[in-house]
Amino acid sequence: MKVPPQIVRLLIVTVVLVGSYFVAKSLLTPPTFGELGWYRAAALEELAQHKLTYAGKQECEVCHDDIWQMFHAGKHQTLSCEGCHGPAMRHVDDPENEHLLKPGSDQCLRCHQQNPSRPDWYTQIDPEEHLEGECIECHIPHNPTEMPEEEEASSEQ
Numbered sequence: 039m040k041v042p043p044q045i046v047r048l049l050i051v052t053v054v055l056v057g058s059y060f061v062a063k064s065l066l067t068p069p070t071f072g073e074l075g076w077y078r079a080a081a082l083e084e085l086a087q088h089k090l091t092y093a094g095k096q097e098c099e100v101c102h103d104d105i106w107q108m109f110h111a112g113k114h115q116t117l118s119c120e121g122c123h124g125p126a127m128r129h130v131d132d133p134e135n136e137h138l139l140k141p142g143s144d145q146c147l148r149c150h151q152q153n154p155s156r157p158d159w160y161t162q163i164d165p166e167e168h169l170e171g172e173c174i175e176c177h178i179p180h181n182p183t184e185m186p187e188e189e190e191a192s193s194e195q
């Protein structure tokens with residue numbers, strides 16, 4: 039039986055299309071793709087090479103035991119140290135030379151500014167109506183319901 043010429047042309051077009059798909063696939067697929075799954079296996083190693091910048095809260099206890107104790111007796115105990123002080127990995131490795139941010143009252147309103155979208159249990163203030171002055175003149179940031187004055191009063195004696 040003779041194959042009709044229009045079928046032959048159709049077959050050629052099909053072979054060219056399917057063939058170019060396989061050629062393109064072999065050229066464009068990155069090496070190591072699919073070794074472990076639908077991603078580049080080499081990406082795991084690349085990601086693992088990123089330098090760590092956050093040390094994690096647990097690291098601070100060893101050297102800042104006093105602040106640690108005070109912090110966990112107070113209402114800020116669930117917060118992360120680095121949330122206010124910034125990434126601390128370099129500081130943990132070399133505290134004498136790598137200094138951290140010592141924030142001021144600017145941090146406080148980030149979390150305590152009155153905002154109707156915050157839940158009721160989350161204590162919020164209206165800075166216009168709350169007592170005037172720097173927040174940390176009246177609140178110890180590591181135990182915010184304590185007032186620094188008491189400390190000063192006892193050290194003056």
Ligand code: HEC
Binds near residue numbers: 098106121123142
């Ligand atoms: C709510 C924000 C906040 C959090 C959370 C926080 N800090 Fe602080 N920290 C401050 C502020 C503000 C100061 C500066 C206080 C000042 O100048 O009187 C400070 C100062 C310090 C200092 C310097 C103390 C000094 O006398 O010079 C150390 C050390 C410190 N923090 C460690 C920690 C550790 C460790 C944690 C976690 C257990 C932590 N901080 C969590 C806000 C915070």
Ligand code: HEC
Binds near residue numbers: 094098119123137
């Ligand atoms: C290996 C001990 C060590 C560890 C771990 C450590 N610190 Fe410190 N930190 C120090 C020393 C020492 C200083 C005082 C440095 C100075 O005055 O030169 C200091 C100072 C600070 C200060 C005051 C600002 C500055 O950099 O001088 C802050 C804030 C602070 N540390 C926060 C932290 C936090 C948050 C962590 C946990 C992520 C942490 N530290 C972990 C030893 C340590």
Ligand code: HEC
Binds near residue numbers: 114122142173178
């Ligand atoms: C990262 C968010 C965050 C930051 C920054 C922060 N706080 Fe808080 N604060 C909290 C949470 C969470 C609580 C516990 C829930 C509560 O009591 O509202 C709390 C509790 C408090 C309380 C106790 C409220 C009560 O229950 O009577 C005071 C006071 C306070 N913070 C003051 C401050 C001051 C002053 C600063 C700045 C040095 C500050 N906070 C920074 C999250 C934050």
Ligand code: HEC
Binds near residue numbers: 143173174175177
């Ligand atoms: C002059 C001292 C003073 C200053 C400055 C001050 N506070 Fe207070 N704050 C207090 C006292 C005292 C209380 C407890 C009595 C009260 O609720 O008014 C308090 C209570 C709070 C509470 C708990 C409110 C509640 O409803 O339970 C939060 C949160 C707070 N302050 C955050 C801040 C922040 C944030 C700043 C800076 C923008 C700040 N404070 C500045 C003295 C001060």
